[in-house]
Amino acid sequence: MIDKEQYLINNLNSKYIGDDAAVIGDTLYSMDAFFEDVHFKREWMSMAQIGRKAMLINLSDAIAMNAQPKYALVTVSIPSEMTHTQIDALTQSMQKTAGEYGCEIIGGDTIGGDKLHLSITIISKSETPLLRTTVNEGDLLAYTGTLGDSKRDLDALFRGEKIASNSRFYEPTLRATFIAKAREYLSAGMDISDGLYCDTNKLLDINKYGFELLTGIDDTVGLSGEEYEMLISFNKKDLEKLKSIAKETNTPLNVFAKVVKNEERFKCNSHHF
Numbered sequence: 001m002i003d004k005e006q007y008l009i010n011n012l013n014s015k016y017i018g019d020d021a022a023v024i025g026d027t028l029y030s031m032d033a034f035f036e037d038v039h040f041k042r043e044w045m046s047m048a049q050i051g052r053k054a055m056l057i058n059l060s061d062a063i064a065m066n067a068q069p070k071y072a073l074v075t076v077s078i079p080s081e082m083t084h085t086q087i088d089a090l091t092q093s094m095q096k097t098a099g100e101y102g103c104e105i106i107g108g109d110t111i112g113g114d115k116l117h118l119s120i121t122i123i124s125k126s127e128t129p130l131l132r133t134t135v136n137e138g139d140l141l142a143y144t145g146t147l148g149d150s151k152r153d154l155d156a157l158f159r160g161e162k163i164a165s166n167s168r169f170y171e172p173t174l175r176a177t178f179i180a181k182a183r184e185y186l187s188a189g190m191d192i193s194d195g196l197y198c199d200t201n202k203l204l205d206i207n208k209y210g211f212e213l214l215t216g217i218d219d220t221v222g223l224s225g226e227e228y229e230m231l232i233s234f235n236k237k238d239l240e241k242l243k244s245i246a247k248e249t250n251t252p253l254n255v256f257a258k259v260v261k262n263e264e265r266f267k268c269n270s271h272h273f
Contacts, residue, residue, distance in 0.1 A: 018206060019132050020061040020190055021124065028124045030061035036115040039226075044157050047086045049170050050116065051093030056172050057193070058120040059101050060228045063176045064191035066183045067126035069103035074120050077113030101176070128183055135188045135207040139233040140214075141257040144175050144246075147196055151224035172228035178251040179230065185238040185245075192229050197222040197266035199231050200257070210262035217256055222266060233259060 016022035021030035034054035062069040098105055149168040156163050192199050246253035
């Protein structure tokens with residue numbers, strides 16, 4: 001049965017839909033929501049942590065496509081009980097995080113609401129965007145970093161436990177330097193927001209390929225969402241070059257599959273419902 005999010009996307013008719021951002025000329029447009037009781041609970045995070053993660057997950061779309069974030073538009077639903085001090089912490093955190101990546105908040109909208117919801121649009125620039133649609137048969141598939149921590153810590157929060165202040169759930173790692181240096185050797189890529197299994201399926205679906213697994217993957221790794229590491233494909237002849245760039249940028253690189261002509265898919269569940 002088709003995922004409801006994908007069903008809605010399929011109903012939209014535009015040639016620009018399909019990547020982490022819409023590419024129009026050298027300009028890229030992307031938007032993600034960060035909603036209370038969907039993506040986080042206020043009792044789990046400080047206002048500064050909420051503002052930082054909301055901005056990071058939006059910047060991730062630009063970074064994943066080898067783009068430089070330039071401008072951000074931010075819409076915030078503000079609950080009546082939020083104080084001026086809390087609003088200050090939220091906005092200052094968003095501005096500081098955006099600034100770290102050369103991005104400026106230039107506008108948006110505010111409304112009153114029952115919960116704290118944020119929706120951010122990022123406008124970025126790239127002369128060589130990294131797309132999802134350019135996977136080749138025979139490519140190797142790899143992911144950056146370590147996966148599994150985000151879901152592990154989310155489960156701990158649901159159990160009422162505390163997690164480390166530098167947890168991946170609070171603070172995703174964006175691989176901007178690695179992607180910029182590796183771009184010429186990459187066929188395709190995307191950030192891992194819905195888990196390695198689900199996002200690999202998306203990448204293969206859009207390119208009409210399957211995969212041959214080269215190493216075992218534990219479900220704690222494959223099903224961990226909101227990681228915001230990178231899923232990449234590349235020609236096997238460039239593996240050593242990419243390993244060198246990974247070492248130079250302190251980026252763990254994990255090759256796990258080969259792109260082949262079959263209909264193999266991972267089993268995964270929607271994170272949205």
